[in-house]
Amino acid sequence: MGKSIPLWAVAVLAVTLAASSAVLTWALTTMKIIHGTAFVEYRGDIEIVDFKFISDTEVSVTISTNISPAPACTIIISGAGISGSKTIQPGWQPPLTVTIPITGTLTEGTITIEIVES
Numbered sequence: 001m002g003k004s005i006p007l008w009a010v011a012v013l014a015v016t017l018a019a020s021s022a023v024l025t026w027a028l029t030t031m032k033i034i035h036g037t038a039f040v041e042y043r044g045d046i047e048i049v050d051f052k053f054i055s056d057t058e059v060s061v062t063i064s065t066n067i068s069p070a071p072a073c074t075i076i077i078s079g080a081g082i083s084g085s086k087t088i089q090p091g092w093q094p095p096l097t098v099t100i101p102i103t104g105t106l107t108e109g110t111i112t113i114e115i116v117e118s
Contacts, residue, residue, distance in 0.1 A: 080109035
């Protein structure tokens with residue numbers, strides 16, 4: 001004669017399986033796996049030393065220059081579904097890390113970070 005599984009054990013197993021499946025589906029649909037490249041462009045004597053995404057709404061960009069006093073500039077981020085910019089006043093001390101707010105939804109593609117001297 002075969003062993004029977006209690007009804008409560010079957011219910012617990014079904015609930016656990018449903019919850020695990022829901023969590024896995026949520027994780028896979030909300031995770032943003034971005035594939036692409038970043039193209040860094042600079043003009044004049046200001047260069048981008050580093051950049052990284054802090055969150056879905058902010059990018060951190062580190063800039064530097066050999067000019068004293070440092071000139072005013074605008075950092076522009078565009079492409080791959082996002083955009084944002086921030087203007088830096090003259091006289092900043094290099095290297096300077098700036099947090100730039102971005103709008104849009106990050107998608108696959110190329111991100112351009114451009115520096116325009118003001």
